[in-house]
Amino acid sequence: MKGADDLNKMVPVTILTGFLGAGKTTLLKRILTEYHGRRIAVIENEFGPEGIDNDLLVQDSEEEIVELSNGCVCCTVRGDLMRTLNDLRTRRQAGDLNFERVIIETTGMANPGPVCQTFFMDDEIADYYRLDAVITVVDAKHGMGTLDKQEEAQKQVGFADKILISKKDLVTEEEYQALRSRLVRINPRASIMPVHFGEADIKQLLDISGFNLNTILDIDPEFLAEEHPDAAHDHHHGHDHGHECDEHCGHHHHDHHHAHHDDQIGAFVFRSNKAFDPERLEEFLGGIVQVYGPDLMRYKGILYLKGINRRMLFQGVHMMMGAEPGKPWLSGEKPSTKMVFIGRKLPQEIFTRGLEQCLV
Template structure:
């Protein structure tokens, strides 16, 4: 992934995805209504029956790009996303359109992966637009059922930087907690919030910088506790607990190690695992290993991100990827009182944690 020249001048893009009926369109209408006078270009994968056109459009139109009554613009993807983004760019550069940010609303069945990749594949798009974040809306009432029946919905969660759970008032606390725990096992790095779309904090949904390498790598504490109740005491260098984790592999998609008795695990295709070590990586071996892993498992890797401790480098290295596309850049120096360490999270489809972990351990000095 190449870094563009000046990120401040780039147009930020938010991808809004989620289950059918979860409330994506309600949220989008709310953003457009609240940001009156702030110009947003909305790209819709399709005009469904519940679309923004009925309330906000100036006129019915066959145009692919239409003005909305509040000064925003809306367009449908009739062709391909890359072409639509380039058309918007050309019109904005020519002064024909005025917008400050883009929101792409995907269909309820869409896998956000190819949409994310668009921002790293085409140079003109990569130089002009800055992919900010993937926001996924989950319906509390039907979430479990959707995750059971639709692998695409698991991918939507796996790709997310921020997860919003709607309709929490329709379920009891135990069901909500079970859904939340399942989401954390699929994606421990996304923030999860229960929202009423009438009162969601819109500002917290824009400018998340989820694809920015400098953003902090937070991992849900519940996930870490579930993986290893004593995780923080151990260094991956001596292979603690791998055989024990391996026994459970078929049971829960991502190895979660211990404590299986207290909640039923769903056998989700998409899952996550974390690699941590206090030992330094050999930079060349690590680069070679990660390059090979991405070649083999790229299609099944959704998002991966890490803060790396490399031998001979006195600052942390930041790395992240989407499918086959991986990027890295230097981060802040390690402070004198700080213990340098590596923390990496991989989210993907049936990833062989054992292969990744052993390979990464072989790259340690």
């Protein structure tokens, strides 16, 4: 387990993703040209007309731009990205390059999952770089239509730690709230903020620690209220998933509100005040990840385990899952479990029943 000092020495990496035309490149240019005392290496997959004008960047800033040769990030970039990151590391260690953080800009059509996994798969990369967060830019004007048409866009929302909504001034408040509610249903753990790229606070975009296990598992209250209308009063149950499941299980079961947006990607929360049997839980989660790994975007939890007097923190991306001990439970504190799963058509009933069977 890495201590705070180790984490401080690691190079933080932000993955910037978003819908085509939502303003990702504008945001990136702004991060690069605005002086904030940080030197950034950008890994850009040059793809289509959105690519940044290289002459502009190399002249105006000291950042080193690394292009991925194969163009599209979504198919074969994994090997390429590892090579690129290792090359940057070697050159930085040799003193040829000076940068403090890395931003990876993916194409408008890319699924950020394989990019995230790179940071968990290769030991050299995992020891040197710290994946900080996935930031997804959504266009308020076309966001609804893009989500309807492109599952890739839903995945980008599902992976996000922070969602920035651009062009809010082009829609009514009602349209904005409808889009925001939909984003919350797809991903209740990402913070959502409207952004004007001329004045986005860069500090709010860097050092989010979305992949740090100690960060609080915040879930948007709007999501909990929709999932359980009596969410405020449900903490005394051993669990609170007594609903029957239909074929929509695994996305939101309040389809009557949103019949026209049957998103493939959705989220659900599991809570319990009973302890898990650690061995049974490990076996169950191992099985779930084998079967549903490709459809799991992000999952994260604070676990109450039998025989362990501190909370266990766990998270995963696709098939990669990790856990580490967190703070001890305080004497007046009621230990409990809270887990959130975000993925594609996940069978909530199977997850919930399986997790319940792992309780002591």
